[in-house]
Amino acid sequence: MSKGHSDQVSLVKTALAGAIAMAAAMGFGRFSFTPILPSMMTGLGLSSADAGLIAAGNFAGYLAGAVLGAYGWAAGRERLVALGALLTTALALAAMGLSESVVAFVIIRFVAGLASAFAMIFTSSIVLGHAAARGSDHVQSAHFGGVGMGIATSSLMVMLIGWLSTEEANSFRTDWFTGAALSFLAFLIVWRLLPAAPARAGEAHSEPPLTWRKPLALVTLSYGLFGFGYVITATFIVAMARLGQAGQTIEFLTWFLTGCTAAVSIFVWRPVMLRVGLAGVYVAGLLVEAAGVLATVLLPFPYAPLIGGASLGATFIMITAYGLRIGRTLSPQSPRRALAFMTAAFGVGQIAGPLVAGWLAETTGSFTGPTVLAALALVACALLVVPVYRRIG
Structure with a gap:
């Protein structure tokens, strides 16, 4: 196999790892709340204000993750942090199916938001770094397209579970557990496909204010x-x-x-x-x-x-x-x-x-x-x- 062909295959695997990671961390970890929410409101009697508070918890976690991710503590450990964040996403989704109180939901969604931010930041740094090194213009579209792929898949999942469920009031629990299982599967695939971060040409320089x-x-x-x-x-x-x-x-x-x-x-x-x-x-x-x-x-x-x-x-x-x-x-x-x-x-x-x-x-x-x-x-x-x-x- 020629070096050029080998590099192309490697880049395809990297792009696939990025798309699957974004589908799990963002499509499921952040946005599956949207199609699951109506069943939660019906089954648990949540109000619109409750739903808004739970959603805000997730976005607060994402904000915290984005701020923390901007520092250099993960340099050289991007792959480990990204994989840890994907595993945490799966665990947080499962925890949503085990909970009932608004306080618990807010805390879990905060953790899920934190994990999704870390997964997005550090997976993107790896995937887009390899794409830039090889001069590829298409990897970014595939990588971020994974978010939409995850949203569509989560919607399909909720519909199928709704059709098969005999207890609509508790179908949201099955939604969360199934989303957790699919996210764990995504974690395993990304673990196999995602390379380490590309070598840096030099130390990152300190930017002026x-x-x-x-x-x-x-x-x-x-x-x-x-x-x-x-x-x-x-x-x-x-x-x-x-x-x-x-x-x-x-x-x-x-x-x-x-x-x-x-x-x-x-x-x-x-x-x-x-x-x-x-x-x-x-x-x-x-x-x-x-x-x-x-x-x-x-x-x-x-x-x-x-x-x-x-x-x-x-x-x-x-x-x-x-x-x-x-x-x-x-x-x-x-x-x-x-x-x-x-x-x-x-x-x-x-x-x-x-x-x-x-x-x-x-x-x-x-x-x-x-x-x-x-x-x-x-x-x-x-x-x-x-x-x-x-x-x-």
């Missing part, structure tokens, strides 16, 4: 508000379909379409980015997502959740990825610091979103208010970038 010029400040604020806007729909869209009595098939298709469109979103939006630039594709994605969010309350069933889910999946991963690229572009001397601040802003938005939406839904008896608020937040994200549009490119 960020210079907070207007473009970077506005983009960071926009990115944080995006975290608030997208997560409201990402958390409650299946619960909204359940409240609208859309039926089990529509509930399944809503989150399944979200996953399928998310899996290909970066690949599909890349030609748009090449044509209109980073700022253009970022703004376009926000406006498309805002329209999709509004569709979930303005259109009749069954179209509302289906179009809303497809629009959400088609945009949120792309906006996340290109938003961070904008941050790096605006701070070429301190890219890691810029990413850390933007991730922190995004994390704060994600924590606030479910809390505010859950409280509003509990107060008004409807998710219409929180959804309109989410759409307005996404439009505001786009408007914040307009004053510095030319500076971003």
